[in-house]
Amino acid sequence: MKKRVLLASAAILSTTVSLASLPASAALPMAVDGQQLPSLAPMLENVTPAVVSISVNGTQVSRQRVPEMFRYFFGPNAPEEQVRERPFRGLGSGVIIDADKGYIVTNHHVIDGADTIKVGLNDGREFEAKLIGSDSDSDVALLQIEAKRLTQVHKANSDKVRVGDFTVAIGNPFGLGQTVTSGIVSALGRSGLGIESLENFIQTDAAINSGNSGGALVNLRGELVGINTAIVAPGGGNVGIGFAIPINMVDNLVDQILEFGEVRRGVLGVLGRELDNELAQAFGLETKHGAFVSQVMEDSAAAEAGLEAGDIIVSINGNPIKSFQALRAKVGTYGAGAKVTLGVIRDGKKKNFKVTLAQADMETASAENMHPSLTGATLANGDNSVIIREVAPNSPAAAVGLKKGDEILGVNRTRIKGLKSLRDTLDDTQGAIALNVKRDNSQLYIVLR
Known part of the structure; x- marks a missing residue:
């Protein structure tokens, strides 16, 4: 049975590997028949300085209620619960998105519960990081360090990523040091995996392992398309199924954290389900992708914009929506007050609705x-x-x-x-x-x- 594997290492590796000296090999040719050999090295030389290692230390607190029959023996001042504290250490990765201000994006689960966060740069320097804010539902966190001579990564438009695009994953698996792997985009809009509350993942077969959490997924131009967050594997190792949070979603969350110190999530105000074959046939639709609206909440942003039960939402701001879960994730990463355009199929006809998202009630x-x-x-x-x-x-x-x-x-x-x-x-x-x-x-x- 498949299970989720968080990529932040549970503990810092305590052993080192000594590599035997290898015999010098003959220099490889730079060109064959006058044609330059393809290489990712020039791109990686520009990008890898923007990917950092993250090490954390903290204390894990567990509470266990003491049964009343045992409290009786210790008198009226006996504690109602037993508190245990256990120190922990962990490893992950991060990406510098603003060199001037020292902002670094990583995963929430990498720094969750940490008392101290240290960032290691590719040039060997190390700095203590400040947590600016994080969002557990989307698994995104923003850190800041005070350092000079930083390199930031350029960002792609992740809404334009296509299945089959080449990708490169950069991170620090198993605490071994910076590692680069390559692959392609295997799928888009992955949701319903139970990894996060808000899921709209880019799936890749670039090798991702424990410790890659928070690392970069880039295209062949060296542009950041996503933040690596999780793998699905029966035995905990790489089997070619890795997931990254699209950088456009990360940007929306980072903007809110910087402005408010937290994520102020937008809400549409609809209930619904996935558009399956049965529903598509019932409504006479050719498309099999979209979010079926079963109910529009009263006085909600959707109601104010004119959405109705039975509508099928197929796009947001011109970008296709594959499922209700993907719609929920997209809307959930936009801030309250954001204006979005929803593409809707109603009675077989395509219509557009402009919606101003309301603010989700903080629970x-x-x-x-x-x-x-x-x-x-x-x-x-x-x-x-x-x-x-x-x-x-x-x-x-x-x-x-x-x-x-x-x-x-x-x-x-x-x-x-x-x-x-x-x-x-x-x-x-x-x-x-x-x-x-x-x-x-x-x-x-x-x-x-």
Whole structure:
């Protein structure tokens, strides 16, 4: 049975391989019959300095609830759960997308839970990186280093990539050092794999192995077409099925992270399913690709634009949509407020609808992006309030007195309605900040430092 294999190495390799000296071989000819031999070397000399290695260190925290029958023996102060901390180390890859500002793109799963992130350049230099922001649903993270003489990679338009295009994967598999492999684009718009929440992958047969996560997938012009993210293999090794996140999707997410410090996901407001042969025949359609709309939500962006149940969405901004999952991924990586044009088949006729995407309701959020003193707390929307789902031990949130189960009702004397309202109110509040918190059956104020 196939399984997902994350490409970030679970641990840094602790052994080294000593290669025996090889006899010198005769120089290979540079040309045959006057014709220059083809080589990727000139292109790679320009691109490989933009691909970096990433090493992380962190602490993995696991919690296990202590059964009540055991807590009885330790008296009334016995803990309700047992907390275990285990250090971990990991490896991955990254791509420099802005040499002047030191921005590096990698995968979220490469840096997830890391306390320290170090970036190794192709020239041997090493720097500690700052995490600017990340998005677990799409598996994208943005780092920054302070360094001079960096090389950035040029980007392709990944919407123009075709099956059969030659590709080159660059990364650091198994911590061995920078490695280059080549292949072709095997498929486009891969989704429904259960690898990420938002999936619209480029599939390639260029050899990808553990440690390649966050590395570059480039075309023969040395332009970045995608960020390598996962492989599917029965035994955990390369079998010629690798997946990369299209760079256009990555760009949309990076723009939001830079502007807001997080991804503010757009939402269309439709429910649906894949367009299969049965549906296509029922609607008299020749196409077998698209997203069938079964329901349009009230007061949604789709309803405002005029979409209806029974519509079949076949393109977004002129680019074909193969499935409902691909539509979801495309829309989910556009920011709230983005204007898109949907190609729709209705009653056998092609129509275009201009849609302004609404902002998705935030269901949960890591609070450090709202205020430094909230770092370590996980928040969720409540009923005209914000619920504290978790508080990490020894975190700033725990230090100010927040506890799991607390309900934030307001900031100073301003009532809040949810996560977005809390964020906006904190942004607008000058001076001292006190959270109005409901705990059990009482209310109190907790001052943020």
